[in-house]
Amino acid sequence: MPGAGADTTGVEESIALLSSFMSNDSTTEIERHLRALVAAGAAGDRLPSTRALVSQFAVSPLTVQNAMQRLAAAGLIETRPGTGTFVSARPTITRSDFSWQTTALGSMRTGHSVVGTAMSLDSTVPIAMHSAYPSEGLLPQRLIRQALGRAARRSPDIDRPLLGGMPELRAYFANEIDANTAARASGISSDDTIVVPGSQSALISVFRALAQPGDAIVMESPTYWGAIAAARQAGLVIVPIARGSQAPRAAELDEALETSGARLFYAQPHFANPTGALWTAAEAASLLDVIRARKAFLIEDDWAHDFGIDAQVRPLIWHDTDGHVVYLRSLSKSVSPSLRVGAVIARGPALARIQVDRTVTDLYVSGSLQAAALDVVTDPGWRSHLVRLRESLRVRRDTLAGYVVEHLGAETLTHLPKGGLNLWLRFDDGVDVARLVAECLSKGVSMAPGAEWYPAEPPGSFVRLNFSGPHPERFGEGVEVIAAALASRRALDGRKGTP
């Protein structure tokens, strides 16, 4: 019965031939004979009996049985006791059919590519300036190793930690609000603090806990792509208000809250991602006044708390007495992505809602990670690490900014950020950023296209350059590649214009 099984037969014959070369004994000879019968037969065909094979090949019954066992092990034959031995049904290789899922799942609520370049591209690019994370050399590696090692030896951390987090770690995050400030205390305590596995998951919980699907949320534009994706996942409608290198205007926030009915305003007041912009104290005060007057929440994402260069961060929640500010902070970037630990601070009923959402979402954060994170940030070495880090970031920022001004022109650098990890560049409006980014990537230089940080269409041609990547010594080279790509594109456009 050739046809369906023809290919298989060929393979099996080759294997049988190969094994006959390798051990040309009588077991193999019988095996080869049986394989030929199987290949030629159909499922359910009866094979010769052991007795018949013993007499045909003049061997012992044991030899025949050994050969039979080899074929049985390969799934080619099966023995039904008292009846005989038969050719097995061929395993049919079926392709899976997932097409039913198309109807079952329906169309998507959000678009496809909600994951930013910063996360989706890996870090093996030769000159990587797309990442959102400082390179390993900027992390307190000795402290991390030491802390993880200690956590491994301690017993209580292995047990399930308390909901809300380790009390000492909660106290650390609460006390940080009052650090570097005058005598007046914010009154924020560990009771107001929930430990979270990174601020992204906290963002989602805060959005979900404080708003209903269909509600509006006001956001700066541009702003962190993860916040845009989180708001969409929570079913919220994003109301963007423009910001450049300054804070958004209070009047504009007021109007956005009024017309949309939004109760939430998500913002990064300090060294915002991607622009690096910093609210002044006066801007912060007038925006907070609007928030209070409109009975709204400011969700303060203090992502760059540890990345001040020319300015230090005083969280806005420090000024808040009545629970208008919900504060997010993470150690994933400044301590280590492996110590995926952060905190959310809130007060009043909002705190209770967020806590319930956190529990339902994650139950709790690994006790070992919490213990290790606490160990790092309470080590005396942490403070000195932060001082060194700030100096490294300053040198890196100034170096990269220098190359940008030299090769791309001073007008390209929107401003020199006082902290954070990124420069925000603006090209001529005609520049096709997607093509430019792809062209540079093909030459080994990665950067993040600006459009990803806009809830709607970007009002210009922007890219974000990270200056905390692994190869600061190649910044000049990287910027030259960008400049060359821009120039060749201009030349091309020029040729098109003059036929």
Next chain:
Amino acid sequence: MPGAGADTTGVEESIALLSSFMSNDSTTEIERHLRALVAAGAAGDRLPSTRALVSQFAVSPLTVQNAMQRLAAAGLIETRPGTGTFVSARPTITRSDFSWQTTALGSMRTGHSVVGTAMSLDSTVPIAMHSAYPSEGLLPQRLIRQALGRAARRSPDIDRPLLGGMPELRAYFANEIDANTAARASGISSDDTIVVPGSQSALISVFRALAQPGDAIVMESPTYWGAIAAARQAGLVIVPIARGSQAPRAAELDEALETSGARLFYAQPHFANPTGALWTAAEAASLLDVIRARKAFLIEDDWAHDFGIDAQVRPLIWHDTDGHVVYLRSLSKSVSPSLRVGAVIARGPALARIQVDRTVTDLYVSGSLQAAALDVVTDPGWRSHLVRLRESLRVRRDTLAGYVVEHLGAETLTHLPKGGLNLWLRFDDGVDVARLVAECLSKGVSMAPGAEWYPAEPPGSFVRLNFSGPHPERFGEGVEVIAAALASRRALDGRKGTP
């Protein structure tokens, strides 16, 4: 100026008096004098000059300054250079006003107490039988410590791991589907597997990715409280179908899917939480037939994969070729709550949707935790640990079941589960479980009230007893406390009945 500050003054006077007993020197004498002036004065009042005090107390200027410094440090006075020393403004203790949040937040979508007793009660109860987690003694502690220690020394784990998880850990979870099975492979690979920080967060992502708010989801009743809470958080409407100690009936699933239009069926086919029930192969096959015919998804929560006692788990996804089964597994219970790592396995477009939701929700799982988890489950000691664990669970289950039958009656034990961590008890319908649980807790015995596992009203009086807690030697004592509480309640009801 007495009145407002009267209380404070009293306290300060006492402190001053106390310190004067402890060191009755002239600095303290001046300090006491100044404190009295501050207490009697108002904010902004000028205090006597240093010169005046020097002459009044016949001491050196240094002594006066020391006393002044103590009051300044306490925030009671302030010196304006060239002008003098003044009473500070009293710190006004203002109560925060969070009442505006009531309007801003609106009413709750879900009820208040969505967090089960199993999570919200801590483990310091003398005889704790409420928990959802095995006690420390049942965990592979040496392996965990060793693995965390190794992870601390390895460098690449500190860096941000790949989205979706470490390839080796994904391969481990995929291969586990084919473990202990015949030659036929499920075809599931690491590409179908996403590493998650515990199965609770995976649950939420799966519900959110595969259904829209307002859609129906079919669930066994009773079922895991965390799944009920997660479905509500995703805005889904739960359609419960009854299960006792067996699987739900296929006809009932079919009807529920048809009438509700649900595309999702969430279930725990193996040693379900809380009942410990196990689907037979025949039941599983007919339920899967319904799922396929209705073009629906089975969300298989394999929470007790490592807790088989009389039976081993073969995941239902093993039988699935066309992506109808979405599989969840976690190591948080069997390895350690500190290694908060699990996996979700899915195929087709469903996998892509879940991956996007995971990324937006959490970005990634700590590389150190992933490395440590992989280290534990690939250590030769892990297999032998599982063998010992199974024997421990068998002894604990049989011991606790024996006491239940002896003191509470055989009819109370719904059935002897073939795996898992819990016994599921049913009392006479008249028993008020909430009162019984509270009464036992007051005597140091904790258990989880059955109502928490029902999406609607429970059809009887149930409790869940965990047999993997820290004090198996006190099982008898614990059950006796329950029996006594039941008896005293019956006696009370009897007295009420015969006036």
